[in-house]
Amino acid sequence: MTREDAAVTLRGISRSYGRGNAAVRAVDNVTLAFPRGAWTAVMGPSGSGKSTLLHCAAGLERVDEGQVLLGDTDLTAARDRTLTELRRTRIGFVFQSFNLIGSMTAAQNVALPLRLAGQRPSAAVVRDTLASVGLADRARHRPRELSGGQQQRVALARAMVTRPDVLFADEPTGALDSTSAAVVLDMMRQMASNGQSIVMVTHDPLAAARADAVIFLRDGRVVDRLAGASAGQVAARLTALEVGP
Ligand SMILES: Nc1ncnc2c1ncn2[C@@H]1O[C@H](COP(=O)(O)OP(=O)(O)OP(=O)(O)O)[C@@H](O)[C@H]1O
Numbered sequence: 039m040t041r042e043d044a045a046v047t048l049r050g051i052s053r054s055y056g057r058g059n060a061a062v063r064a065v066d067n068v069t070l071a072f073p074r075g076a077w078t079a080v081m082g083p084s085g086s087g088k089s090t091l092l093h094c095a096a097g098l099e100r101v102d103e104g105q106v107l108l109g110d111t112d113l114t115a116a117r118d119r120t121l122t123e124l125r126r127t128r129i130g131f132v133f134q135s136f137n138l139i140g141s142m143t144a145a146q147n148v149a150l151p152l153r154l155a156g157q158r159p160s161a162a163v164v165r166d167t168l169a170s171v172g173l174a175d176r177a178r179h180r181p182r183e184l185s186g187g188q189q190q191r192v193a194l195a196r197a198m199v200t201r202p203d204v205l206f207a208d209e210p211t212g213a214l215d216s217t218s219a220a221v222v223l224d225m226m227r228q229m230a231s232n233g234q235s236i237v238m239v240t241h242d243p244l245a246a247a248r249a250d251a252v253i254f255l256r257d258g259r260v261v262d263r264l265a266g267a268s269a270g271q272v273a274a275r276l277t278a279l280e281v282g283p
Pocket residue numbers: 055056062063064082083084085086087088089090091
């Protein structure tokens with residue numbers, strides 16, 4: 039894959055926590071490209087470094103070694119201010135716990151990234167973005183007045199309103215029942231089909247099977263990759279890694 043085809047390129051990245059005997063190499067010399075316009079899932083046993091990898095790729099955390107490129111932009115060389123700006127304008131993030139602001143309506147939550155970027159969001163943009171996740175009629179509702187699935191859809195709309203280069207998702211269906219999860223995954227599938235690059239960490243083989251490809255981590259390293267796999271194939275691979283040598 040050339041650099042032009044990659045939404046995010048990781049070159050020999052490592053990230054450790056702690057010092058001395060207590061040091062943990064959460065991500066260990068990973069080289070990987072997340073293709074542009076594709077949905078990639080990241081799986082692996084608990085503690086294999088999935089969240090750390092995602093946070094490093096999204097510029098939420100610094101790497102100790104190696105290089106992270108967002109398109110052509112070197113995040114590792116960026117100063118903190120530049121990185122904050124890049125995160126606001128070119129990266130979208132959704133979390134397991136939604137992270138909406140409770141005192142704001144759905145529309146205000148969706149408008150927030152544009153406001154933070156110094157723009158005055160038009161009502162039409164906010165309305166259209168909420169409509170794209172099927173929540174045009176919930177614009178004035180606050181998070182506590184919405185179901186978990188609806189809250190995650192507001193979070194998706196908030197992440198997408200800036201038209202980010204990459205949408206990062208950390209366990210986006212982890213707090214949802216299976217019906218709400220399926221709706222959220224359908225929306226992410228639609229976004230990917232429209233050309234949105236997505237990188238998603240998940241424990242759920244059903245969620246991973248909706249992605250175009252699945253990367254498997256163990257002990258901070260990439261150990262396998264499946265493309266177009268069924269949920270059963272993904273689950274079997276994950277189980278083998280969890281019990282493997
Ligand atoms: N802030 C931190 N301080 C110390 N150690 C950490 C920190 N964050 C992660 N680690 C360690 O780094 C390793 C990888 O953690 P990480 O959260 O990236 O794994 P994960 O695959 O996302 O796990 P899970 O599936 O359980 O969420 C683990 O051993 C973890 O204990």
